[in-house]
Amino acid sequence: MMRRLYIASTVAFWLAVFGFWAADPRLAAEAQPPAPAGAERSWSLADVARHATPEDCWMVIDGVVYDFTAYLPQHPSAPAVIVAWCGREATEAYRTKTRGRPHSAYADQLLPEYRVGRLEAP
Numbered sequence: 001m002m003r004r005l006y007i008a009s010t011v012a013f014w015l016a017v018f019g020f021w022a023a024d025p026r027l028a029a030e031a032q033p034p035a036p037a038g039a040e041r042s043w044s045l046a047d048v049a050r051h052a053t054p055e056d057c058w059m060v061i062d063g064v065v066y067d068f069t070a071y072l073p074q075h076p077s078a079p080a081v082i083v084a085w086c087g088r089e090a091t092e093a094y095r096t097k098t099r100g101r102p103h104s105a106y107a108d109q110l111l112p113e114y115r116v117g118r119l120e121a122p
């Protein structure tokens with residue numbers, strides 16, 4: 001009788017251990033390797049133009065598409081200065097701040113966080 005109880009509880013223990021292991025979300029993450037670099041999404045200018053409001057603001061800078069919606073409230077200028085570029089190709093505006101002077105290296109470092117893909121080849 002005790003022997004059966006011992007075997008049953010041992011089996012139950014290891015089943016529980018296996019169950020927690022199999023349910024670990026980190027395993028699911030490992031099962032799906034990150035998308036290869038070439039698999040980044042491409043967007044057309046028409047796609048970008050559909051995100052042209054302060055509540056949904058995409059831009060293209062140097063062929064890269066960014067979603068700056070979350071950044072807009074942090075931008076140091078008057079909102080209108082940057083919002084005017086939502087939904088548009090904004091490389092020149094970014095390079096010159098529309099005032100003939102470039103953004104700082106710090107500003108450049110912020111860009112990758114907002115990247116959502118590349119502009120598709122014409």
Ligand code: HEM
Pocket residue numbers: 059068071075076077081082085090093094097098099101102103104105106107108110111
């Ligand atoms: C594309 C349209 C944009 C325009 C027209 C624009 C314009 C400006 C202006 C007028 C200023 C304040 C005046 C000055 O510092 O000279 C400024 C500052 C700044 N902007 Fe922008 N900006 C744009 C996009 C961005 C983006 C996308 C970022 C970063 C994600 C950014 C980051 C900053 C930062 C960090 C500053 C503080 C000064 C500096 O570090 O250069 N801006 N911008």
